[in-house]
Amino acid sequence: MKGYVHSIETFGTVDGPGTRYVVFMQGCPMRCKYCHNPDTWIPNTGKQKSAEEILDDCERYKAFWGKDGGLTVTGGEPLLQIDFITELFEKARERGYHTCLDTSGIIFNENNPALMEKFDRLMKSVCLVLLDIKHIDAEEHKKLTTHSNEQILAFARYLDKKNIDVWIRHVVVPGITFNEEYLTKLGEFLGTLNNIKALDVLPYHTMGVVKYENLGYDYPLKGVEALTTEQGHEAREIIRAAYHRVKDAK
Numbered sequence: 001m002k003g004y005v006h007s008i009e010t011f012g013t014v015d016g017p018g019t020r021y022v023v024f025m026q027g028c029p030m031r032c033k034y035c036h037n038p039d040t041w042i043p044n045t046g047k048q049k050s051a052e053e054i055l056d057d058c059e060r061y062k063a064f065w066g067k068d069g070g071l072t073v074t075g076g077e078p079l080l081q082i083d084f085i086t087e088l089f090e091k092a093r094e095r096g097y098h099t100c101l102d103t104s105g106i107i108f109n110e111n112n113p114a115l116m117e118k119f120d121r122l123m124k125s126v127c128l129v130l131l132d133i134k135h136i137d138a139e140e141h142k143k144l145t146t147h148s149n150e151q152i153l154a155f156a157r158y159l160d161k162k163n164i165d166v167w168i169r170h171v172v173v174p175g176i177t178f179n180e181e182y183l184t185k186l187g188e189f190l191g192t193l194n195n196i197k198a199l200d201v202l203p204y205h206t207m208g209v210v211k212y213e214n215l216g217y218d219y220p221l222k223g224v225e226a227l228t229t230e231q232g233h234e235a236r237e238i239i240r241a242a243y244h245r246v247k248d249a250k
C-alpha cells in the first residue's frame with residue numbers, strides 16, 4: 001500500500017518528544033481559519049510512498065533520535081489515510097520506533113463499526129497522540145474549522161478509555177480562542193480525562209499568510225495580530241487552573 005505524502009522533515013523538534021522524523025500526510029477535510037499548511041488540504045495528491053520506503057529512510061536518521069525521539073505522522077489530517085498509517089505504525093513498532101500521531105480526530109465516528117475496528121487496530125501501535133482541539137465551543141468550532149467538534153471530543157474520551165497518552169495542542173487566536181470562558185471550558189473538559197500528559201498552547205502566528213497568497217486563496221484571518229508570548233502564558237494558565245479545579249474536586 002502507498003500513502004500520499006505532502007513532505008517529510010527529518011529533524012523535527014516540535015511534533016512530539018525528542019528529535020523526530022516527521023511525515024506530513026496529504027489531505028484534510030477541515031478548513032481551519034489559521035491553518036498554516038493549506039497546501040496539504042487536497043487529498044490524493046503529493047508523492048506516493050510505501051511504509052517501507054519511509055521506514056528505510058528513517059534508518060538514516062534514527063541515530064539522532066536519542067531515547068525520546070521517533071516517528072511522527074501529521075498533516076493535513078493523517079487519519080484520512082488510516083489504513084496506510086496503521087501499516088506504517090505497525091511496521092515502525094516492529095522496528096522498535098516510538099510512534100506519535102498528530103491528529104484532530106475529525107474522522108472519528110463511534111457509530112461506524114467498520115471504522116471503529118480500524119481505530120482499535122491503529123491504537124495498538126500508537127505510543128502517543130498529539131490531539132489538536134481547535135475550539136471547545138461547538139458553534140465556534142464550526143465557524144473556525146467548518147466542522148463540529150463533536151467527533152473530536154468523542155475521540156478524546158475514546159483515547160482516555162483506551163489509556164493512550166495524549167498531548168493536547170491548542171492554538172490560541174486573539175478574538176477567537178483567546179477568551180477566558182472558552183479556555184476555562186477547555187481546561188474543565190480536559191480535567192475529566194485521565195490520560196493527558198502535556199498541554200501545548202500554541203500562540204497564533206501569521207507565518208502561513210504567504211502560502212495562501214502563493215495558492216491564490218484568501219487569508220481568512222487577515223488583520224488578526226499574532227498572540228504575544230505573554231498572552232500565550234496567560235491562556236495556558238487559565239486552562240491549567242480549570243483543569244486542576246476539576247481534578248481537585250474529584
Ligand code: SF4
Nearest residue numbers: 028030031032035076
Ligand atoms: S486540521 Fe490542521 S491541516 Fe487541517 S485545516 Fe486544520 S490546521 Fe490545517
